[in-house]
Amino acid sequence: MNIGDVATLSGLPAKTIRYYEDIGLVKPLRSSNGYRTFRESDAHKLAFLGRARALGFTIEDCRNLLALYEDEERASAEVKEIAKQHLERIDGKIKELKEMRATLAHLVEECAGDHRPDCPILADLSMKRRDEDMRRKSA
Amino acid sequence: MNIGDVATLSGLPAKTIRYYEDIGLVKPLRSSNGYRTFRESDAHKLAFLGRARALGFTIEDCRNLLALYEDEERASAEVKEIAKQHLERIDGKIKELKEMRATLAHLVEECAGDHRPDCPILADLSMKRRDEDMRRKSA
DNA sequence: CTAAGGGCTCCCCCCGCTGGAAGGTCAACA
DNA sequence: TGTTGACCTTCCAGCGGGGGGAGCCCTTAG
Helix, strand or coil, rough: CHHHHHHHHHHHHHHHHHHHHHCCCCCCCCCCCCCCECCHHHHHHHHHHHHHHHCCHHHHHHHHHHHHHHHHCCHHHHHHHHHHHHHHHHHHHHHHHHHHHHHHHHHHHHHCCCCCCCCHHHHHCHHHHHHHHHHHHHC | CCCHHHHHHHHCCHHHHHHHHCCCCCEEECCCCCCCCEEEHHHHHHHHHHHHCCCCCHHHHCCCCCHHHCCCCCCCHHHHHHHHHHHHHHHHHHHHHHHHHHHHHEEECCCCCCCCCHHHHHHHHCCCHHHHHHHHHHH
């Protein structure tokens, strides 16, 4: 299989696949004309990578997951640990985003959004730390 | 004020402030020794930027917000529009993360996490698109 | 006089790709 | 046989939003 074929199969852009080779995630063979030649197993790995990335795992996570995937003797505990840590990262991000959302939604509600210049959003962004602390406490 | 002073006041690292000058968000003066000299207004802008960035606004958003902040004739509708768009971006990200979280949490639950190699997490990551679609539908 | 603690510029690094230029290869068709 | 046009190759640059660090200058206190 050439790169275009695995790209179609895995849903990853060819550029990304070349990059994954660069950083050592896949190691396709080369045919005499210099083209990359992918085996079935490479195609599987790439599909695996695509799904892991879609779940938000970092490239380093993927590298470790792939190593475990290939290791028949692995302990599922190792995999679970990686996934759990990732779950925590996701939870952290969700929390952060929700806090932003809450503040922002509040400000958007307060803002008249008309032709006048008075704007609570700008007022909040420009206000001093002391006031911000007060707002936080009252919220 | 030198850069260290505004860094302390705004809570932004000096590096970041230099970067903001680079991209034209602030335009401090220079004193004869080459040091940046920040006015009160620069300090306010930087604090403004720090808070806008903390709410997740992109640099380009910040640029626009800052312009509106400085424009006494602005219409609050313009500010509100930027904020609303950002709110939508945040909602999109939260949704995305929640979907990841749901899938991942399910997998983590299923995984025994012991010394044995059997692992539903790896099984899911390596399984074919058809099966994935089925799982999605049943979920 | 010297040392510490600012400040300055400059360039490379991070992540995870993405785009583009300049060129080689291959299959189909006239 | 020549010529398209779709592939493929490498390499270099850049995104956002800074961070790290080298190697230098300036200032102030002891």
